[in-house]
Amino acid sequence: NAGVTQTPKFQVLKTGQSMTLQCAQDMNHEYMSWYRQDPGMGLRLIHYSVGAGITDQGEVPNGYNVSRSTTEDFPLRLLSAAPSQTSVYFCASSYSLLGVDSPLHFGNGTRLTVT
């Protein structure tokens, strides 16, 4: 059981370039989300999805797009990378409504540097 798989692990982009961070889960979780982790700022929610075809914005959605065509996959797209998007990105999933019986399962992250 792989859990939540993120690719790539590391990425360096130049300002203005685009890329997609991949996230896949094999736990049949309905809920998937993207967080960014920055020093001193904790984890901030970018976008989330409660099922295939359904997405919504989190705290810091600007500069990022998402789509959810399947239950398993939830890619995060950076259309025009900026240095402010240098961060570690985590994908997380959960079985259903968040709570004691449905914790977040995180991937191991993608470290992105934008120069």
Place this chain on the structure above:
Amino acid sequence: QQQVKQSPQSLIVQKGGISIINCAYENTAFDYFPWYQQFPGKGPALLIAIRPDVSEKKEGRFTISFNKSAKQFSLHIMDSQPGDSATYFCAASVSGTYKYIFGTGTRLKVLA
């Protein structure tokens, strides 16, 4: 207010000592308070969680203490071990929503 304030930012404890990390919140609608543990190069993983209908929850060496009136909760790690060295995040959410608010994290180092 959606913030969850976490302190201290970093903590150094001797092996066998007690590690204490504190969090405070403003939004009284929060009703689920998990703690996540993160090792270097890994994603956070759920450590322990509590709901405000209890004042304390213990799992092994890890205890959450919850003070509803003060809107504060804390993580206590008893008999701290070098293997506990990690970053710890508190969080809060409202049941039925899909949004956690995370604290800023505490980097714990337990000296052997």
